[in-house]
Amino acid sequence: MSEEEQKTILKVRDLSVEFQVRGKTLKAIHHVSLDLHDGETLAIVGESGSGKSVLTKTFTGMLEQNGHVSGGTIEYNGQMLTDLKNDKQWVKIRGKEIATVFQDPMTSLDPIHTIGSQISEVIVKHQGKSKSEAKKMAIELMGRTGIPDAAERYGDYPFEYSGGMRQRIVIAIALACHPKILICDEPTTALDVTTQAQILDLIRDLKEEYHFSIIFITHDLGVVASIADRIAVMYSGRLIEVGTVDEIFYDPRHPYTWSLLSSLPQLATKDTNLYSIPGTPPSLYSEIKGDAFAPRDPYALKVDFEREPPLFKITDTHYARTWLLDPRAPKIEKPEIIQNLHERIEKQMESDFMKRAETEGEVNAS
Amino acid sequence: MKKYLFFRVLRSIVSIFLVTTIAYIMVFSMVPRRDIFKQDPMIQKLANDPDSLTDYKENAYRKMNYIDYFDTKSLIAKVEAEHPDAKVTTAHTAANAKLFKEWANDNGYKLNRYSVSKNYYVTRELPLLERLGRFYGNLIQIDTPWAIHDKSNPKLARYLRIENDKTVGWAVVGSGTRYRYQIYFNGSFPFIHQNIIKFNLGTSYPTFAGNAVTDVIGGRQGQTVSTKYKFPNGQVMNTADNVYTRQYQSPSRRNQMSYERYEDDYTNVDQVNQDPSMIGTSVRAGFWALILSYVIGIPIALGMARLKGKWFDRLFTGVVTVLMAVPGLALIYTFRYVLSVAGAPDSFPTKGASAFSSWVGPTVVLALLSVSGIVIWFRRYMVDQQQSDYVKFAKSKGLTDREIYRKHIFKNASIPVVQGIPSNIIGLISGAMMTETVFAMPGMGKMLPDSIIAHNNSVVIALVFIFTTIGVFSVLLGDVLMSIVDPRIQLAVSGDEQNG
Numbered sequence: 066m067s068e069e070e071q072k073t074i075l076k077v078r079d080l081s082v083e084f085q086v087r088g089k090t091l092k093a094i095h096h097v098s099l100d101l102h103d104g105e106t107l108a109i110v111g112e113s114g115s116g117k118s119v120l121t122k123t124f125t126g127m128l129e130q131n132g133h134v135s136g137g138t139i140e141y142n143g144q145m146l147t148d149l150k151n152d153k154q155w156v157k158i159r160g161k162e163i164a165t166v167f168q169d170p171m172t173s174l175d176p177i178h179t180i181g182s183q184i185s186e187v188i189v190k191h192q193g194k195s196k197s198e199a200k201k202m203a204i205e206l207m208g209r210t211g212i213p214d215a216a217e218r219y220g221d222y223p224f225e226y227s228g229g230m231r232q233r234i235v236i237a238i239a240l241a242c243h244p245k246i247l248i249c250d251e252p253t254t255a256l257d258v259t260t261q262a263q264i265l266d267l268i269r270d271l272k273e274e275y276h277f278s279i280i281f282i283t284h285d286l287g288v289v290a291s292i293a294d295r296i297a298v299m300y301s302g303r304l305i306e307v308g309t310v311d312e313i314f315y316d317p318r319h320p321y322t323w324s325l326l327s328s329l330p331q332l333a334t335k336d337t338n339l340y341s342i343p344g345t346p347p348s349l350y351s352e353i354k355g356d357a358f359a360p361r362d363p364y365a366l367k368v369d370f371e372r373e374p375p376l377f378k379i380t381d382t383h384y385a386r387t388w389l390l391d392p393r394a395p396k397i398e399k400p401e402i403i404q405n406l407h408e409r410i411e412k413q414m415e416s417d418f419m420k421r422a423e424t425e426g427e428v429n430a431s
Numbered sequence: 432m433k434k435y436l437f438f439r440v441l442r443s444i445v446s447i448f449l450v451t452t453i454a455y456i457m458v459f460s461m462v463p464r465r466d467i468f469k470q471d472p473m474i475q476k477l478a479n480d481p482d483s484l485t486d487y488k489e490n491a492y493r494k495m496n497y498i499d500y501f502d503t504k505s506l507i508a509k510v511e512a513e514h515p516d517a518k519v520t521t522a523h524t525a526a527n528a529k530l531f532k533e534w535a536n537d538n539g540y541k542l543n544r545y546s547v548s549k550n551y552y553v554t555r556e557l558p559l560l561e562r563l564g565r566f567y568g569n570l571i572q573i574d575t576p577w578a579i580h581d582k583s584n585p586k587l588a589r590y591l592r593i594e595n596d597k598t599v600g601w602a603v604v605g606s607g608t609r610y611r612y613q614i615y616f617n618g619s620f621p622f623i624h625q626n627i628i629k630f631n632l633g634t635s636y637p638t639f640a641g642n643a644v645t646d647v648i649g650g651r652q653g654q655t656v657s658t659k660y661k662f663p664n665g666q667v668m669n670t671a672d673n674v675y676t677r678q679y680q681s682p683s684r685r686n687q688m689s690y691e692r693y694e695d696d697y698t699n700v701d702q703v704n705q706d707p708s709m710i711g712t713s714v715r716a717g718f719w720a721l722i723l724s725y726v727i728g729i730p731i732a733l734g735m736a737r738l739k740g741k742w743f744d745r746l747f748t749g750v751v752t753v754l755m756a757v758p759g760l761a762l763i764y765t766f767r768y769v770l771s772v773a774g775a776p777d778s779f780p781t782k783g784a785s786a787f788s789s790w791v792g793p794t795v796v797l798a799l800l801s802v803s804g805i806v807i808w809f810r811r812y813m814v815d816q817q818q819s820d821y822v823k824f825a826k827s828k829g830l831t832d833r834e835i836y837r838k839h840i841f842k843n844a845s846i847p848v849v850q851g852i853p854s855n856i857i858g859l860i861s862g863a864m865m866t867e868t869v870f871a872m873p874g875m876g877k878m879l880p881d882s883i884i885a886h887n888n889s890v891v892i893a894l895v896f897i898f899t900t901i902g903v904f905s906v907l908l909g910d911v912l913m914s915i916v917d918p919r920i921q922l923a924v925s926g927d928e929q930n931g
């Protein structure tokens with residue numbers, strides 16, 4: 066890794082988030098610390114409800130009314146985002162510095178405004194361009210994100226676009242102001258596999274061109290392997306393991322990461338069922354004693370039910386929050402199914418590659 | 432789009448036709464016909480004169496389209512027309528009786544005798560279908576130069592021409608037509624008027640007895656107003672006559688003074704009255720009530736949505752829930768009381784239609800009746816919008832709340848406003864029935880219950896017809912407006928994927 070990539074653009078320290086729900090307090094994020102380096106793609110994975118969206122919403126001050134940051138700091142390029150008080154201050158960050166692409170392209174656009182006006186709106190707002198200039202830039206951007214006949218389709222309404230095309234527009238809007246960070250909150254979940262691959266390619270290409278960092282939220286580890294540099298694994302509002310893609314895939318340390326990897330669909334063969342993690346995540350309303358994953362963890366130690374494990378350092382880039390890394394812990398091997406993950410994934414990537422080549426052929430042909 | 436609209440209008444007309452027909456059949460077959468005399472003072476007056484009473488009743492049935500009826504004199508005329516050689520008289524001879532019987536049999540009539548004089552008369556029950564046929568057949572009357580056939584005026588000229596008339600200025604003037612002025616201009620909205628196509632919804636009875644239903648509902652009311660006119664003979668004078676409505680008057684019933692004034696046989700005129708018609712009264716109150724209900728409802732709903740969960744929202748949620756739960760009539764009386772404390776008259780006729788304050792009570796009450804519906808529906812919509820993904824995305828791309836409201840939410844909010852218009856208009860109709868009755872306001876809403884109580888069948892059906900037309904066309908209007916504010920909705924013939 067080069068010197069430049071190590072520059073940290075976003076520093077999250079000991080961040081906690083709470084929601085008030087009918088008088089009760091729900092703690093969605095627990096003391097999360099995380100760095101985002103300039104130009105990298107960081108994937109955040111974890112099952113539904115683990116706090117991926119909530120965590121990233123704090124970066125743009127987009128928590129719902131009933132939520133607030135109850136502790137910790139977020140620092141962006143030297144600026145304390147946790148000190149920002151109101152929308153007026155946040156407006157300078159949103160879109161301009163940190164942009165977000167949400168999951169559902171079908172509903173992310175205003176149904177009764179034209180596609181074009183929704184793109185140029187941001188350009189006028191953030192770059193102070195005139196309407197006609199903004200229109201020109203918007204059309205260029207539309208073309209750049211792969212909309213054919215962009216100029217003609219500028220005046221179309223969202224309902225005239227397919228899901229994939231709408232997501233391209235959403236990405237175009239997000240990138241209209243050249244943000245430094247692009248948060249993609251499951252940007253491809255609502256799309257079919259082919260479109261999904263195309264959108265991932267698009268994001269990758271645009272990143273080359275515009276040089277921004279990406280936080281990519283997903284619960285699809287397969288997607289992660291193809292796009293991310295580093296992976297952060299979340300469980301029940303906690304960051305339980307973080308490392309480079311290779312480290313997480315081939316040297317995972319947390320039992321939860323193991324089970325996540327075991328449930329990769331690529332690992333299901335014809336005669337074995339897809340692995341699924343038994344049990345359900347704990348309630349966020351009550352304090353959890355010990356390791357939050359312990360009740361569902363077949364490898365849980367006694368101490369896991371008593372004390373929360375600290376973040377153990379494995380390498381400079383690899384950390385995990387599990388008592389198994391304590392020198393006193395018994396030696397436990399990761400499950401067999403993910404032992405030679407390397408080869409399996411490689412094979413999978415190959416066939417993926419073939420598939421993509423095919424679909425690209427189709428796209429070009431049409 | 433044009434094709435779609437054409438079919439929509441066609442379908443609307445069909446639904447109006449169906450509703451009106453059903454109302455017609457129900458009213459005429461289920462309401463006992465003798466009930467129409469229940470409140471008729473004439474019945475008492477004629478109690479000592481059974482023959483006149485019979486004549487009065489049969490005539491009433493005839494006017495209401497229940498039967499065909501010929502009294503002795505008309506019967507003789509009919510029979511003589513068929514047997515020009517025979518001499519028919521009222522005398523109770525066998526020859527006369529035979530002729531009457533024959534005629535009655537041939538024409539499907541029933542021969543009856545008055546109880547005292549024993550003179551003959553005939554009646555014929557009109558089958559429902561024939562009655563309906565007459566109703567629809569006469570519904571639209573088109574005036575032509577061949578409309579008038581008057582034996583006493585065989586030399587009546589027949590023409591249509593453009594003239595600079597001495598009284599009304601430039602106009603399309605007709606002769607042989609029912610109306611003198613076919614198309615004319617004057618200062619009242621919409622400035623160009625016509626007498627060519629007229630609706631005929633039958634004759635009102637027993638209230639407003641003998642008047643055309645369209646005049647009862649659509650004619651101005653209250654005291655007459657005089658206007659200065661220059662008549663064709665050069666005379667200038669103030670008159671309450673509405674010279675624009677000059678209709679043909681047979682020379683056999685000529686009023687010499689009018690004839691001299693107008694210098695032709697079009698001397699039958701309506702009067703100019705100062706107050707708006709029933710339909711005008713209701714439409715005026717309804718229109719302002721509609722505007723008012725939105726003006727009140729939308730800001731409240733907006734405030735509630737923006738301050739969702741705060742005291743403002745909770746307060747009005749409570750208010751609206753109460754408004755919804757309490758029966759309409761109780762609300763009307765309460766609002767009327769409150770308004771009267773504030774100084775508005777609690778009865779429309781107290782100060783009359785010319786006083787602005789008379790309109791305040793009914794209009795405000797009518798508006799308040801629909802406010803709760805608007806508030807609930809609009810608040811819900813705004814809350815949904817605020818939480819919608821596109822608003823979140825707009826926020827995340829750096830727009831301020833104000834920009835989001837101004838550029839996105841408000842425009843989206845026009846959709847439910849427009850969508851709600853038809854149901855609000857329909858709500859106003861039922862609201863008007865109660866409100867107008869409570870305020871004794873002379874509009875269609877009061878007329879409906881009044882005419883039901885009075886067994887004025889023709890007016891009941893006419894009102895059903897008018898209300899249905901308003902309802903059906905407001906739905907159509909709503910859909911057309913929707914297609915204007917919402918690009919996703921296109922009016923197309925293949926309406927399967929649209930909600931048209």
Ligand SMILES: Nc1ncnc2c1ncn2[C@@H]1O[C@H](COP(=O)(O)OP(=O)(O)OP(=O)(O)O)[C@@H](O)[C@H]1O
Nearest residue numbers: 084086093112113114115116117118119120129131
């Ligand atoms: N506005 C809110 N009020 C109360 N609880 C909330 C709110 N927003 C999120 N939560 C809770 O916070 C937890 C984390 O939610 P979050 O949306 O971050 O999950 P996620 O990891 O993004 O899941 P998914 O993969 O389904 O999107 C969940 O338990 C959720 O119920």
Ligand SMILES: [Mg+2]
Nearest residue numbers: 117118119250
């Ligand atoms: Mg999420």
